[in-house]
Amino acid sequence: MNNIWGSMSQYEIINWPWPIAVYLFLAGISAGAIIIALLVKWNKHDNEVPTIWDAMVKAGAIISPLTIVVGLLLLIGDLGKPLSFYLLLINYNFSSVMTLGVLALFVYTPFAFIFAGLIFEDKIKNSFLSFLYPIIGYIKSYSRYSKNIEYILFFLAIVVGAYTGFLLSANMSIPMWNSPVLPILFLASGISAGIAGNILVGLLFFKSSINKESIKYLLMLDLRVILVEIPLLLILFVGMIYTGGASKISAMQALTIGNWAMIFWVGVIAFGLLTPLLIAFTALKNHAYKVRFIIINSLVVIVGVILLRFYVVYAGQLFTGV
Amino acid sequence: MKKKYRMIHDENLCIGCQACSVACRSENKVPDDLFRLQVRVKTEGVFPDLRMDMKRHSCVMCEDTPCVTVCPTGASFKTEDGLVQVDPKLCVSCKYCIVACPYEARFINPVTKNADKCTFCYSNRVSKGQDPACVTVCPTDALVFGDINDTTSEVYKKAKESTLVYPKAHLGTKPKLAFVPNKKGVSYE
Numbered sequence: 212m213n214n215i216w217g218s219m220s221q222y223e224i225i226n227w228p229w230p231i232a233v234y235l236f237l238a239g240i241s242a243g244a245i246i247i248a249l250l251v252k253w254n255k256h257d258n259e260v261p262t263i264w265d266a267m268v269k270a271g272a273i274i275s276p277l278t279i280v281v282g283l284l285l286l287i288g289d290l291g292k293p294l295s296f297y298l299l300l301i302n303y304n305f306s307s308v309m310t311l312g313v314l315a316l317f318v319y320t321p322f323a324f325i326f327a328g329l330i331f332e333d334k335i336k337n338s339f340l341s342f343l344y345p346i347i348g349y350i351k352s353y354s355r356y357s358k359n360i361e362y363i364l365f366f367l368a369i370v371v372g373a374y375t376g377f378l379l380s381a382n383m384s385i386p387m388w389n390s391p392v393l394p395i396l397f398l399a400s401g402i403s404a405g406i407a408g409n410i411l412v413g414l415l416f417f418k419s420s421i422n423k424e425s426i427k428y429l430l431m432l433d434l435r436v437i438l439v440e441i442p443l444l445l446i447l448f449v450g451m452i453y454t455g456g457a458s459k460i461s462a463m464q465a466l467t468i469g470n471w472a473m474i475f476w477v478g479v480i481a482f483g484l485l486t487p488l489l490i491a492f493t494a495l496k497n498h499a500y501k502v503r504f505i506i507i508n509s510l511v512v513i514v515g516v517i518l519l520r521f522y523v524v525y526a527g528q529l530f531t532g533v
Numbered sequence: 534m535k536k537k538y539r540m541i542h543d544e545n546l547c548i549g550c551q552a553c554s555v556a557c558r559s560e561n562k563v564p565d566d567l568f569r570l571q572v573r574v575k576t577e578g579v580f581p582d583l584r585m586d587m588k589r590h591s592c593v594m595c596e597d598t599p600c601v602t603v604c605p606t607g608a609s610f611k612t613e614d615g616l617v618q619v620d621p622k623l624c625v626s627c628k629y630c631i632v633a634c635p636y637e638a639r640f641i642n643p644v645t646k647n648a649d650k651c652t653f654c655y656s657n658r659v660s661k662g663q664d665p666a667c668v669t670v671c672p673t674d675a676l677v678f679g680d681i682n683d684t685t686s687e688v689y690k691k692a693k694e695s696t697l698v699y700p701k702a703h704l705g706t707k708p709k710l711a712f713v714p715n716k717k718g719v720s721y722e
Contacts, residue, residue: 216571291626302606309605384635
């Protein structure tokens with residue numbers, strides 16, 4: 212039957228579809244990977260032989276610029292007028308989280324590339340990218356500022372990781388997004404994905420020996436992040452339920468109705484958070500640092516983080532409590 | 534003095550004829566199957582004690598505008614008179630304003646690719662001293678529009694003699710579109 216007032220289809224469109232969810236994941240893992248790479252780099256002792264630490268720094272240096280570029284391309288492609296994206300770079304509205312994000316990314320992305328260039332200096336010198344070497348040489352002439360640049364990059368990575376959450380939480384129309392918990396949750400899960408991504412890429416491409424101590428350190432770090440994520444998710448939903456009204460209805464719908472509720476309970480909670488917790492606890496307890504477990508652990512963490520972004524983006528827009 | 538435009542939709546006078554919606558469509562060249570304005574007819578109560586509520590669904594022209602706040606390029610802006618408009622030259626169609634609007638008032642126009650919504654017919658009628666298209670065609674005068682600073686205006690008189698209700702007032706967006714709630718029908722006390 213037709214409504215006498217006409218079609219309702221314009222109100223049922225998911226305005227921010229899958230490229231946004233994927234972008235939120237890629238920005239998160241980019242920020243997380245570089246945060247971890249820098250933390251590892253700063254904590255590494257000079258007298259240690261190149262082990263997984265070195266691989267972690269290299270993995271972070273390569274993951275960060277690549278994921279953010281792919282993410283930004285997705286973001287631009289999702290604009291209704293992709294070719295007009297330059298308007299975002301010349302018009303600013305400082306009350307808009309999107310503008311603040313654009314500015315942060317405008318600095319973060321080149322810095323991520325510079326960091327990668329410096330870490331892979333020797334590789335670039337002897338490869339088809341050797342034409343880039345003079346640029347790196349020029350940047351190296353500022354090497355006395357390198358520590359400061361690392362601090363700036365670290366700060367920008369935190370901004371990028373958190374802004375994706377603020378981007379959503381600035382919407383009063385969507386109860387699941389309009390929460391101060393979201394930026395912290397996104398930053399935490401981004402760091403978690405960064406650890407997992409660094410471990411995976413480090414093991415696969417920068418073949419380093421498995422060092423018992425270093426893996427233990429990383430698993431412990433991941434464990435801590437996951438133990439932060441679980442209460443954050445709890446706070447998100449408890450907060451929505453206590454707010455009442457549309458917010459409460461939205462939370463109840465998102466947790467109980469259809470495929471998205473299943474994705475949350477099975478994908479995000481059971482698969483993405485409880486499985487790595489189980490692996491981390493058993494692996495740490497038995498001191499059995501099997502590569503197989505570490506890889507499985509990293510994969511489930513990454514899948515969990517992707518599903519969390521999809522869940523928040525879609526369930527948020529579908530279940531607004533009205 | 535700046536004008537303070539207000540629109541009032543009297544749900545007691547509205548008969549749900551959709552003339553306003555059709556007028557909006559023809560005045561503003563809204564593409565097929567998309568709407569800047571709908572009047573939704575809602576049946577309330579338990580048979581046989583029923584009533585019909587007519588609910589206008591359009592941009593409410595907030596004073597405190599979520600869409601203008603989030604727009605990264607300034608494409609969503611408020612005119613001097615406080616009416617919210619979209620500048621097609623600045624819109625990159627990121628859909629942030631559509632997501633941010635608590636009134637579901639915005640959509641992407643598939644022809645222009647810009648964010649689109651009710652403008653109170655600002656550029657094409659109101660700035661030339663005319664009423665919005667929806668107001669002019671309303672057969673029962675359920676819609677009243679004008680400058681509320683002007684004490685001789687219809688909208689001033691209407692606002693004075695009626696109890697106005699603002700949509701989603703708890704959000705604190707201070708809409709410039711107000712309603713006179715339906716008092717007809719059996720289930721009201």
